[in-house]
């Protein structure tokens with residue numbers, strides 16, 4: 001039997017609060033610090049390691065976190081999730097994104113269908129379609145090959161796939177895997193669609209309309225925008241457009257598309273990168289074998305996350321350290337700082353993943369909670385962030401826990417030695433320097449130049465960003481967010497908080513406004 005209890009009712013949480021806090025500056029200095037960096041490290045998979053030496057934890061904190069993991073039944077809850085329990089209580093749905101990349105537990109049968117078979121069959125259909133596009137068997141009406149793919153979608157139907165595409169674009173080019181360029185249209189701002197359309201050759205472009213619900217205003221508007229452009233170019237839209245949606249959506253049975261591929265209600269938008277939502281664009285851009293590698297990396301991490309031993313489970317440990325920082329140490333935000341240009345949109349994806357999942361004030365039964373839940377997430381690739389907001393991170397009044405990501409090798413392989421070091425070495429030197437600067441600080445008599453230190457961070461270190469390590473990274477954060485939701489006893493899989501704005505926007509467009517809404521509408525000339 002699972003106990004779904006609020007965090008503040010758990011005895012282990014009370015114990016955790018009593019543990020002597022760790023002074024990061026102290027423990028990270030000198031030989032002690034060197035030993036920590038060597039020891040506080042867990043392999044996530046071959047070529048990827050989670051290092052938490054610079055976090056505010058020691059043996060005592062870790063022991064208390066292990067007790068919390070046990071009392072909150074984190075592994076048991078994960079087991080029940082992948083075995084097909086109705087974990088999304090708000091929408092009364094199963095939560096099956098892990099099943100798109102592997103079978104962790106029992107067969108899951110829902111709506112009379114074996115769900116693993118369903119997801120695999122969609123992957124196979126997408127692979128077949130992508131191979132035919134690449135081979136020139138599926139072409140435009142003139143019999144010419146498609147050269148560009150454009151994804152139309154928003155939120156989870158955009159951010160994850162876009163971040164994944166950008167993460168692999170250069171890798172694919174140098175590894176002879178690049179099949180076609182991908183572009184993305186998401187914002188209802190007409191300049192988004194117009195700029196993308198201006199930058200492509202529409203006659204040789206294939207568009208993927210991605211909407212699980214098939215009802216999202218921005219996406220349907222952008223679809224019409226694109227269809228209009230195709231019509232103006234004298235092209236038949238139905239020969240240029242495919243759909244990714246759920247079988248129950250209004251788009252599913254339409255003749256407007258060359259083909260339709262399906263996900264379902266058991267895959268949340270922000271967890272859908274490994275479903276057909278990411279599968280279609282990534283398979284078209286890089287080939288189905290690259291997408292399969294990406295899934296394999298995610299599957300490995302999903303498996304690692306089943307380990308009951310906290311110190312062998314980086315996803316659960318990362319989650320619990322985050323809860324400790326949020327609820328015991330009182331830190332309100334977390335920065336994600338990938339030292340990799342390819343991960344430029346990864347923080348944007350994590351913003352949705354984390355904040356839409358755990359930005360909740362009620363527990364999974366709809367009752368208010370008396371403790372803080374999900375932190376504010378933000379980030380930028382290093383070293384760009386260093387020349388932007390790091391000032392506040394180093395010397396501001398808030399302590400912001402940091403999550404670094406770094407790779408020993410770059411993707412393209414072109415580099416140059418300037419002043420005895422390559423650019424890659426400079427990049428890596430910066431991340432090492434930042435971790436120690438944040439942790440240890442530097443005393444200075446001039447208060448303006450003083451660094452307090454004591455600013456905690458972790459780092460995920462990889463050999464190289466590849467399809468496999470990217471899949472692993474994605475799954476790491478998905479599982480982290482899931483475990484945190486379990487600890488906070490919130491439903492991480494619905495998003496009612498996005499509804500009110502949508503309803504009010506509709507009223508504005510229907511001119512059914514009064515009060516402040518009317519005045520704002522007038523000011524904005526609607």
Ligand SMILES: O=P(O)(O)OC[C@H]1O[C@](O)(CO)[C@@H](O)[C@@H]1O
Pocket residue numbers: 154155156157210211212213214215216219268269270356495498
């Ligand atoms: O794929 P859909 O149904 O168009 O939804 C897009 C996005 O809209 C949201 O529901 C929020 O508005 C996200 O959770 C989702 O990723």
